[in-house]
Amino acid sequence: MASRAATGLFDPGTIAGRWIADYCSHAPGGDVLCDTGAGPAWTALFEELASVAGDSLEHIRERAQRNADDIGTGFRIAGEGEERPWPLSPVPLLIEKDEWDGIAAGIAQRAELMETVLRDLYGPSRLVADGHIPATLVTGSPFFLRPLTHLVPPGGYHLQFVAADLCRGPSGEWRVLADDLRAPAGAGYALENRLALARTLDGLQGRLNIERHAPFFAAFREGLAASCRRAEPRMALLTPGRLNASYAEQAHLARYLGFLLVEGADLAVLDDRLYVRTIAGLKRVDALWRRLDPRLLDPLALDSHSTIGVPGLVDAMAAGNVVIANAPGAGALEAPAFAAFLPQLAQALTGEALTLPNIATWWCGQERERAHVAANLDSLLIAPAFGVPPLGLPEGKPVLGATLDAEQRAALLADMERRPQDYVGQEVVRLSTMPVVADDALASRPFTLRVFAARGGDGRWTVLPGGFARIGEHPDVRAAVMGNGVWSADVCVHGAEPVAPVSLLPSGDSTQLRRNPGTLPSRVADNLFWLGRYLERGEALLGVLRVLLGHSISADTGAALSGDTVARLARMVVQGGSAPEPKALKRADLTWLVRTALEDETSYSVRAINRQARLIGEVSRDRLSADMIRLLDAPFPQRGVLLDKAGSLQRRYSALAGLAAEHMARTDAWRFHDIGRRIERASAGVRFLRAFGCPEATSDDLSTLLDLADSQISYRQRYLTGLARIPVIDLVMLDPGNPRSVAFQVAAISGHLNKLPVLSDDGLAEVQQEQARQLAAILVTANAKRIDDALLSGIETRLAELSESIARRYFLQGAEPLRAAGLVLA
Incomplete structure (x- = not known):
């Protein structure tokens, strides 16, 4: 008996009844729930709430809000930079x-x-x-x-x-x-x-x-x-x-x-x-x-x-x-002001009264109505007639006449006398x-x-x-x-009648099949391209900082790196604009350098790069998955030491890369995102090679190069005799099977460009396609023994020129001629 009583006490119907009774005992008159006598529909609603949340209304509120946040619902207050979550009540x-x-x-x-x-x-x-x-x-x-x-x-x-x-x-x-x-x-x-x-x-x-x-x-x-x-x-x-x-x-x-x-x-x-x-x-x-x-x-x-x-x-x-x-x-x-005339217009044009009447409105542009508003100021709402703030309502918002002090009241009446057409009076609605x-x-x-x-x-x-x-x-x-x-x-x-399941999408049998994903605006392609670049740029900088912090697969690198190697790493951070030059290369100075390059708000830090990626994500909501938007919007890590924060960010970058690789359809939108990633990765790879692959490179330099190119495991599986400069350069620069090599990136870029639309049907390569093929040919025919700084500098320049050609061909270029040669009109 005790068990049955306990079960009855906490079953959804009992909980719902208690909620409704408690609520209606203190709700004011005119409440939609209590005035209807809490009919079967409201009872069913609260039973559903209780079946999900038990006896905790706060739990159901949090669950509803979490679902709204997962959908990505948000809004922005004028003047604020960040979106706010859309506030959803669990009670419809x-x-x-x-x-x-x-x-x-x-x-x-x-x-x-x-x-x-x-x-x-x-x-x-x-x-x-x-x-x-x-x-x-x-x-x-x-x-x-x-x-x-x-x-x-x-x-x-x-x-x-x-x-x-x-x-x-x-x-x-x-x-x-x-x-x-x-x-x-x-x-x-x-x-x-x-x-x-x-x-x-x-x-x-x-x-x-x-x-x-x-x-x-x-x-x-x-x-x-x-x-x-x-x-x-x-x-x-x-x-x-x-x-x-x-x-x-x-x-x-x-x-x-x-x-x-x-x-x-x-x-x-x-x-x-x-x-x-x-x-x-x-x-x-x-x-x-x-x-x-x-x-x-x-x-x-x-x-x-x-x-x-x-x-x-x-x-x-x-x-x-x-x-x-x-x-x-x-x-x-x-x-x-127009609301004052709609009831008469309805009668004049249709011969019928409005089924849904307005709230009573008096436009002060008419003498009798202005006098009525002035005489009944304390019982009316005073509002701008056309939405534009008049002198008597400087904030541009409706105000209750009864709330005005003597000075405000005098100013309002004076301006209403001077420009009555700028004001309306409305009844105060309950x-x-x-x-x-x-x-x-x-x-x-x-x-x-x-x-x-x-x-x-x-x-x-x-x-x-x-x-x-x-x-x-x-x-x-x-x-x-x-x-x-x-x-x-x-x-x-x-x-009372069942509602048939309806979707905005027509049935599959009646829909003409298509595998063309549709139109890709140039601005969207531009955004996705730079989203890829920013994410890859942030990950590359984070890799340098993690090596500086001592996070390496090799026990001989990281904190035990030689002074020259550490100096090169620090120089890369400074030359990239991520932090100012440190006073020295002591441990405290390097910690300051890493913290600045990781967290500083104003420099070209990882935080600043992530902010740029997040801004692009905000304007690409219609093209990115909710999971990707959520990762881009995630706050910067606050807990733990620098190495913990760097690890958290690395996992976030890996998740974003995984979502792009495994969840984005292989459309032109994805191609631009991937091109951006690969141009940035190739450029970073060349910079790493120039810094740590020079003829006088030490074992610390070469191990750091493998760390930065994420190729330590590949090298050790292939070469069991230790580090050697030429094999390292071949793996990082030229190996077409290494997904982190420069050659792999250029081949992928060339493949993408070959599949993107062209503006002519003559079969000839466009400029960006030619540049990618030429760059790929240089890398295919290169020999690791003959790679020097001049060749690397030339490849870095070619990558920059290729990026510019892609932008000039595909992205918005301001006042570009609309009748460009070969322009497609469809």
Whole structure:
């Protein structure tokens, strides 16, 4: 009996019931869990949580966060250099399907209304002429782009993808807090939240029949393709770059949708068509899903100061040759001031009220509304009308009128009198709450919901079932206090009917087979090439430092090296810019030299090299595995003595090399990564030979050379009589079977270059191919007995020239001529 009682006490159903009862005993009114009476869906959710975590909510929180981190979800705060992990709550927001269908219908209605208004604003402007919209509301908005007037977007649609932030009031009604039309962010986070939750609670999908995300993204991709002129269009996601707040999300979306992830420098317009610069020349781009500020898209048509846009892009759009989602200028309707007019526009244009109403908004550009806001300042939220900070709100953020002191209040009212059109007043919204895990217990926190809609292939709107919830840090349920929140949560739409498994990928039987991995932009090839070089460069420097520290396979080297050999090692470190010249070569001085070259933040140290590799990894998320990104992002070792740190770094380099060798598909992307590694390894090998393979080399020099070339074991297996200069040089320099030899690297480089695309079909070798073949011929015909410093110096120069030729041929070279000889256009 005692055993059964104990089992019942700790079974998932009992634990879930206790959690819910404890939570609802102190949750405020309007909580989504408690107001519904903790129905079967919420009970099933907490039973799943208990079955995974037992009685520890903190355990399930850590598990969910770990899954989110493993996926690589991150975001960046403006002004910060490092990404932060995406904060995920293990408790999703549950919405019943019937309730969600009403939300989805309201979002679709709203999106179509905005499409109608945009078509008029950038076309005949009847809404302004007929007095439905004040002219100053349009012409005074920085989001209204006058150069785009009377331009009909390809496919006829201004909007392809929209987002809206919703709030649920304490009585259960849903309303719209804000619309996002310029460059809606967050769909990737919704996707990643769902993936992390599925890994955390893998049984929840089956128990609750949760609607899936894949059909929404498939519809968006089909809708974008339907507006393109070509039957099989090439589509890309245009990102501002790695410093953008949601770059990690953009990379995830591009990979999931099969879009190219491009920056402005990757693109060029030629004859009113948009192209991406690739290793095989220019390739047509038919659609851009942009996450770039529309004013920065084209310096010729919009902001002439933009350095990240694409000159001529608006002309290509006007010619109907590229679809831009959303069309530039769509953001005019997301200004808070416009929300004051949407209810009347809905009635005028559709004869129906908005299913999802706005929060009440008063634009101060109208005299009566301004007077209302001024008279009711203490009970309203005051916000910039167009997102641009006015003088009365210097921080550019909405403020609660009641929180202003006398001086701030006077300044606000004075500027509102002077420029009333810059302000809106909005009602102070109170939010529903939902459960989160805090201090190993459930706590109630306010939340908002971001919802996404996309235009499908049939031109109709599809709404993502769920989106993601933002959750506030404090119990204060006012939306203005909550801000953007500190946690996110998955949003699960559940129903009684089973949901068929759906993937974004079509079935294998209906998919045309292909072994071509697709287009490789020049910038991506450049990044992967230099990622390989930096990793190999760091490993080579680490090898020198490990020998200096006494870590060698030979008991006669390391700490017992001769003074001349140690001096040569120290000179290599100094000449490489990794550390200043030491005062002497005593043990303390060498320790300082090694520590500086290993850990210093400013020199060309191992730490600095790793930082460069990590930065490249950040912009290559769509091309590298999660394991590789995780290793690149790993913090620099802090524990142990220098030799321990060096060993930890060596294992990390080996793991990265193993992932590249065994897990990267043998595509052109991998070839550039491997070419970078091998050029750097060959160059380091030549430098080692010049330093330690000279005619007067001692046994310490030769053993050090074998250590640095990672060839000690190979030499000892082959030569049992001890160290000799010529055999060592042959093994390190010329042996085609030694994977660390210079000859092996050059042969591999030549093989890669022979398999990369060429720009002509005459069968003749390109410059970089000729250089690699000539270098390989020198090494194949060389004799170890005749290798001297002059030959080694010449090979080092040829390697540098080969690297430059590869860059000139395949990578972006600034203002390169678009009509270069043999340029491929496809």
